[in-house]
Amino acid sequence: MSASVQVPAPPRVQADTTMAAMVAHMAPCRDTTPEQLAQLIDAHLGDLREELPNWTISSSKVAGRGVFATRDIAAGELIFRERALVTGPTARKGQLSCCICCHQPLPQTGFLCRHRCTLPVCETCSDREEHQAECEHFRRWQPKDMDAEPGQEQVNPLSLRILTAVRVFHLGKEQRHLVDAMQANAERGYRQEIIKAAQCFRNFPTTDRLFMDQLFRIVGVLNTNAFEAPCRSGGHEVLLRGLFPLTAIMNHECTPNASHYFDNGRLAVVRAARDIPKGAEITTTYTKILWGNLTRGIFLKMTKHFLCDCTRCNDNTENGTYLSALFCREQGCRGLVIPVQTRTLQPDWRCLTCENVFPHAKMARYQDFALNTINNRINSCSVQDMIHFINELCPRFCPPSNYVLIEAKLNVIWRMTRFDRDQYTPEEMAHMDRYREEVLAILHKLGAGECTLKKLITEEIP
Numbered sequence: 093m094s095a096s097v098q099v100p101a102p103p104r105v106q107a108d109t110t111m112a113a114m115v116a117h118m119a120p121c122r123d124t125t126p127e128q129l130a131q132l133i134d135a136h137l138g139d140l141r142e143e144l145p146n147w148t149i150s151s152s153k154v155a156g157r158g159v160f161a162t163r164d165i166a167a168g169e170l171i172f173r174e175r176a177l178v179t180g181p182t183a184r185k186g187q188l189s190c191c192i193c194c195h196q197p198l199p200q201t202g203f204l205c206r207h208r209c210t211l212p213v214c215e216t217c218s219d220r221e222e223h224q225a226e227c228e229h230f231r232r233w234q235p236k237d238m239d240a241e242p243g244q245e246q247v248n249p250l251s252l253r254i255l256t257a258v259r260v261f262h263l264g265k266e267q268r269h270l271v272d273a274m275q276a277n278a279e280r281g282y283r284q285e286i287i288k289a290a291q292c293f294r295n296f297p298t299t300d301r302l303f304m305d306q307l308f309r310i311v312g313v314l315n316t317n318a319f320e321a322p323c324r325s326g327g328h329e330v331l332l333r334g335l336f337p338l339t340a341i342m343n344h345e346c347t348p349n350a351s352h353y354f355d356n357g358r359l360a361v362v363r364a365a366r367d368i369p370k371g372a373e374i375t376t377t378y379t380k381i382l383w384g385n386l387t388r389g390i391f392l393k394m395t396k397h398f399l400c401d402c403t404r405c406n407d408n409t410e411n412g413t414y415l416s417a418l419f420c421r422e423q424g425c426r427g428l429v430i431p432v433q434t435r436t437l438q439p440d441w442r443c444l445t446c447e448n449v450f451p452h453a454k455m456a457r458y459q460d461f462a463l464n465t466i467n468n469r470i471n472s473c474s475v476q477d478m479i480h481f482i483n484e485l486c487p488r489f490c491p492p493s494n495y496v497l498i499e500a501k502l503n504v505i506w507r508m509t510r511f512d513r514d515q516y517t518p519e520e521m522a523h524m525d526r527y528r529e530e531v532l533a534i535l536h537k538l539g540a541g542e543c544t545l546k547k548l549i550t551e552e553i554p
Contacts, residue, residue, distance in 0.1 A: 124269070124272070124273040126149060126150065126151065126157060128273075129149055129157070129270075129273050130148070130149045132266060132269060132270040132273060132337075133149065133270070133337060133338050133341075135266050135270075136174075136175075136177060136266075136267065136270055136337060136338070137172070137174060137175075137338070138175075140172070140173045140174060140175065141172075142172070145162065145172065146161060146162055146163055146165050146169070146171060147159050147160065147161060147162060147171055147172060147374060148160055148162050149341060152343055152373055154343040154344075154373065155275075155343050155398075156275075157341065158341065158342060158343045158373050158374070158375075159338070159341055159342045159343075159373070159374045160371060160372065160373050160374060161368045161369065161370050161371060161372050161373075161374055162370065163370050164367070164368070164369055164370050165364045165367070165368040165374075166364060166367055167364050167365065167366050167367050167541055167542050168363060168364060168542045169363060169364045170361070170362075170363055171350060171362045171363060171364060171374060172338060172362050173359060173360065173361050173362070174336050174337075174338050174339055174359070174360045174362075175336075175358060175359055175360075176321070176332075176334035176335060176336055176357075176358050176359070176360070177263070177267060177270065177271070177335045177336065177337055178256060178259050178260055178263060178267075178334070178335050179256070179259075179321075179332045179333065179334045179335075179357065179358060180192070180255045180256025180259055180332070180333050181212075181252055181253075181255060181256070181330075181332070181333065182320055182331045182332070182333045183249040183250075183252040183253040183255075184249075184331065185249075187330055187331055188212065188247040188249060188252065189203065189212065189247070190212065190325075190328070190330045191212060191213055191214040191217050192211055192212055192213055192217075192223075192252075192255060193213060193214070193217035193220060193222060193223055194214060194216070194217050194325060195323055195325040195328070195330050195332070195357075196214055196325050196326050196328065197326075197328050198212055198214060201245070202245075203245065203247075204245045204247075205218050205223070205227060206218045206219075207227050207231065208231065208235075208238045209226070209227040209228075209229075209230035209231050209235065209238075210230065210235040210237045210238050210248065210251070211223075211226070211227070211230060211252065211255065212247050212252070213227075225262045226255060226258050226259060226262070229258050229261075230251070230258075230293075232295065233293040233294070233295050233296050233297070234293055234294040234295040235248070235251060235292060235293055235294075236292060236293065236294060237292070248292050250288045250289050250291075250292050251289055251292040251293070253285065253289060254285070254286070254289045254307075254311070256314055256318070256333050256335075257307060257310045257311050257314060260310045260313075260314075260335075261306070261310075270337055271310065271313055271335075271337075272309075274313045274316075274317055274337060274340065274341075275313075275316060275317070276309055276312030276313045276315075276316050276317075277312060277315070277316045277396065277397050278312070279312065279315065279397075282308065282311050282312050282315060283308070285311060285315075286304075286307060286308060286311060313335070314333070314335060316340075316396075317335060317337070317340035318333050318334060318335050318340075319333075319334050319335075319336060319339070319340075319354070319360070320332070320333060320334075321333075321334045321354035321357040321358070321360075322354060322356075322357060323354075323356050323357025323358070324356060324357075330357075331357075332357040332358070334354070334357060334358065334360075336360040338360075339352055339360045339362060339376070342362075342374055342375060342376040343373060343375055343376075344375065344376065344377060344378045344379075344392070344396070344400060345375035345376075345377060345400070345402050346377060346379070346381070346388055346400055346402050346404040346405055347377075347381065347402070347403075347404050347538050347539055347540055348365060348375040348376045348377045348543075349364065349365055349366045349368050349372070349374060349375055349541070350362055350363065350364055350365055350368070350374050350375060350376055351363060351365045351376070351542070351543040351544040351545075351547075352376055352544065353544045353547075353548075353553055362374075362376070363542070364541075364542070365540060365541035365542050365543045366539070366541035366542070378391075378392065378395075378396055379391050379392065381535070381538070381540060381543060381545055382415065382495055382498050382499070382502075382531070382534065382535075382545070383415070383495050384410070384415040384416030384494075384495045385404070385405055385408065385410060385415070385416050385431065385434065386416055386431060386437065386439075386459075387416075387495065388400070388405070389405065389435070389437055390437055393437065399435055400435075401435065404538070405434060405435055406434045406435065407434065408430050408431050408432065408433075408434050408439075409430065410538065411537045411538050411539065412537055413493060413534050413537045413538060414428055414430060414491065414493040414494075415493060415494065415495040415498070415534070416430060416431060416494070416495065417429065417430050417491050417493050417494055418430075418441070418455055418458050418459060418462070418490075418491065418494065419458075419489065419490070419491055420443040420445060420446060420448065421450070421454075421458070422443065422446055422448050425443060425445055425446045425448075426445075427443045427444050427445025427446055428443070428444045428445070428491055428493075429441045429442065429443045429444070429450060429455060430442065430444065431452075432449070438452040438453075439452055440452065441454075441455045459496075461489070462489060462490045462494060462496050462497075463496045465489070466486070466490070466496045466497065466499070466500045467496075469481050469500070470499075470500060470503050475504060475507050475508060475516070475520070476520065478500065478503065478504050478507075479504060479520060479523050481500075482497065482500055482501060482504070482527075483523070486500070492530075493534075498530075498531060498534065501527035501530065501531060502527075502531065502549070504523070504524060504527055505524055505527055505528055505531070505549055508520070508521070508524045509524075509549075509551060528549050528550070531545075531549060532546060532549070532550075
């Protein structure tokens with residue numbers, strides 16, 4: 093994926109950089125007070141800012157600052173809407189063959205920019221003003237793929253990944269100040285993202301300390317705060333990488349009191365999932381709400397660098413949903429086995445029936461088997477085969493409450509509601525309805541309220 097020529101690492105990304113220096117570098121701009129941050133957010137919201145908003149930005153015990161209710165907010169009430177400050181491609185596999193400007197699918201050949209910046213751009217967007225600055229940026233760096241023979245063109249995901257960061261450089265002064273005011277995790281892996289991208293060019297400015305310093309921080313801001321937002325264009329759906337600063341300022345809770353969804357990739361809509369009293373912090377979730385405790389904990393630790401201490405994370409039954417539960421492997425016992433300790437990534441497991449205790453390593457292998465088996469089916473099976481797999485085969489190795497089986501049921505729901513329902517039999521539709529009721533029952537047990545997932549599966553959000 094990356095070129096073989098070695099490019100020296102930028103000074104700010106040298107291996108001897110101390111963690112203390114990295115943390116200081118990735119912290120929000122010290123000159124930005126909470127009042128100034130609020131002003132930057134107001135300017136960013138523009139005409140979407142309510143005259144008397146029901147929220148405010150203030151200091152938070154959770155993570156330094158957060159969003160708080162200025163009055164009682166009823167479940168389902170709109171809290172705010174926010175346009176993306178910047179968007180770009182995710183550069184994920186399967187998301188490379190779309191125009192980076194209009195997001196329309198591109199032809200199989202001749203899909204790179206006509207000006208040879210090597211970015212995937214349709215013929216119309218190649219000459220648009222919105223593409224001009226980034227096109228000049230990439231051409232100045234001299235992509236190594238720019239001389240590819242006709243028919244041999246390829247989208248380079250490593251260089252495509254940093255396009256969103258390049259677009260930040262071309263924002264206005266106040267918008268850049270807002271980016272500077274955002275938190276960025278000090279993740280050493282971000283260095284490699286930049287170094288690998290640099291290796292895609294002949295003239296990447298690795299010796300420009302100021303530029304590389306800014307690029308490192310921008311990549312950190314995006315990796316810490318950006319969302320993947322679905323966008324539909326001409327009947328085609330693509331995921332965009334969008335930075336929504338106010339939405340990102342909301343702190344995490346595993347069963348949050350607010351929920352968000354994205355309107356065509358460029359607008360975030362945040363509503364109250366439950367009643368929120370005046371003065372309470374307004375929270376969202378950084379994970380999938382139906383993941384089990386362990387999965388959420390690992391994700392938060394690996395990507396957000398913290399362990400959640402919410403009520404749900406301290407309940408190994410998760411309000412009686414048993415989303416993490418596995419079958420007991422003792423002979424003659426089919427009881428549910430759940431983690432004993434909470435807020436640890438390698439707990440012991442205990443069977444609720446025979447009370448035998450199992451080491452985490454053993455149960456993790458069973459969980460991985462279930463996850464891989466079900467994911468392989470999701471990626472290869474028809475809806476009809478998935479229904480048979482869920483109903484007939486999954487009960488042999490996976491409890492009906494386990495989150496990976498719930499994910500499989502959600503997959504069936506998505507596929508059957510997004511396409512022509514006439515192709516499915518009444519029996520298949522009945523299975524989908526049953527899956528929907530099972531998911532809704534779990535959300536109710538969790539106390540998720542009017543969350544986005546509930547609205548999606550009941551088709552309240554188109």
